[in-house]
Amino acid sequence: MTVPVRIAQLSCGPEYSGIQEEINEAARAVGAEIFHPDIALKDIIRDFDIVGLEVASPDLRLSIARAKALVEGRIEADAVFICTCFRCAEGAIVRNELRRYIHDKSLLPVVSYSFTERTTSGTLLTRMEALTTIARRRALLAREKQEGITLGVDSGSSTTKAIVMKDNVIIGKGWLPTIEVVGSADAAVKAALEEADIQRKDIQAVGTTGYGRYLVGNHLNANLIQEELTVNSKGAVYLSDRQRGTSTVIDIGGMDNKAISVHDGIPGTFTMGGICAGASGRFLEMTAKRLGVDITELGPLAMKGKAVRVPMNSYCIVFGTQSLVNALAAGSTPQDVAAAACHSVAEQVFEQQLQEIEIKEPVIMVGGTSLIEGLVHAMGELLQTRIIVPRYSQYIGAVGSALLASGFIKGE
Amino acid sequence: MVKVLIYPMTSLILSDMVERFGHQPLGSALSIRERIQTPSIESPPLQISPEEPKKGLRYAAVEVPSGVRGRMAILGPQMEEAEAAIIITDADFAFGCMGCARTNELIKYLVRNRHIPTLELRYPRDEEEGKKFVTALREFLASLGGKKS
């Protein structure tokens, strides 16, 4: 049995919100264990304002002092999980500052989360999996070149993508909407193999990622079944040729969004959000449908419009769509409406997620939505930077999986 | 014998003093004990389930963080049962049940608004203050009636 990955928990409130066991369970599910760094009261009194942050809540003081013990190596951990109550301002400040502090002063992977009493182990699972992967598979994640013939499949909530790679070159692609998870994966793989002109038996290793990764992974007998946070980071820096140094990867997906601060291809801090559909690719799909254009036409349309001309009163997918409909009825142009929809999604991701990670340039956008030019433009404006969208960005998870899977050819 | 709420509700010193001078201390241990000894759905470590923050709505609205409402669900009933209270005003390092400053503010506020006999004092920092501390507690607890030790 492998030694569990030890995840240090810095928190205030999960036991009293009734969700501590959900955290423990998510960790156990990915072969990790949660622990509470052991320090003494004198450490708390000495260190609780170590980052210059004076907080009143004793449990937050305890968390700060524990963070210092981890950073200084007095207590060993493989990863850090920081969580505080949703809607607690003091907790949010400490959560963000501790994440920054640990990120700056150590190599420990960190994920932060704000919970409610409704938080379940399921919502925490991908985050925990990413934490353990980073801790356990640094060698695998260090891979910068694809070798041999490998297949990567990204079974996403909206679409399924497959990529065949050979000697560091993409030679086959498959892309289609996810309907029946395994069936869609088979069809995507078939398309990719046909384009590559390769037989299934010639594939030397298979990697899967995305929501359907376990189902598809088992079906394809995959060598690597991996959550999308680490896989997409890897794919993004690989395709953008930014494998060394820092970067930020943003993936606005069909069901949730990922924002990842990456160092040498390995995620340092990251967030995953899936609370509101108004901040997802789904909203842009609905907008395109309402405007009577194909989703591929929405981006160029938005580039011709001005978001400020359309009042958007809500981030909600229902009320947001209503705002757009009202604007159209009041005489707004489809161009302005398309631009407003893109701006709304970008702004939500910016406000709700990008504040949770360190934005380091270059910023790379990936996933299907990165092909919507208007969205990338809106995000670039908000971040005041030129955003990189690498070629094949819509296949990011599949490329990352194919790349990492090649590590299994020689049994790494 | 009078039921005396202690604040911090985890305090060893106050718990001891109240019992020593003949009254019943009400603190967080009693609430935790009740949960630990009641059959329900497993929710370690404290047997506080996601239902508790919902029960906490009695004390704080839904926009108040779950940790505050969960703590209030545990501590609130003790507070309501109390016939008197002792509050240490500089309890800045009590953790766990007392680990959230917002909950602590709410508890003290609600206790003060119950208009029950309440003694507020600071932790003793030297022997002289220790003498005043014990004296104040002894007199306050004696004033509540009940037998003295």
Added chain:
Amino acid sequence: MKEYRPTHVGTITKYVFVDSPDITPEELALKAYEISQGLMVKETCFGLQVTGKPEEVAKLIRQIREFDPNHIFIKDRGFPPGDPRRCRANLGGARPGFHGHEYEIPLLRYVSYGLEVSPEKSQEPMGVEKRAKLDVQILQRLMESQEP
């Protein structure tokens, strides 16, 4: 969801802290064992924990206090002793409540002193200091002295 079946139902557990020049935690535990009459007594670094039926624990606690009344302090505990949910070995670190005890333990000596010398009635009980308001005339003088 798993069903939770509690243990130790109907019992109470009390912490006994000793901070005394005359009796160590080990000695206290030994003396407590002698009079425990089958109650669960568990020695700890700070004293001991007693578990049993409420009235039996109350009786034993009264006797234990007698060993050194001004230096023995007692508090309720929610969990039975050695519960894995609170055990440091399982959590990785001390449960939060431990730090609360760590904070109060050094103050016990002042309380002990208070218990030893505190008369039944005092002239000056300790309360929260109330700062008097600044006299308005002094305030005016201060303001004037600051004007350029």
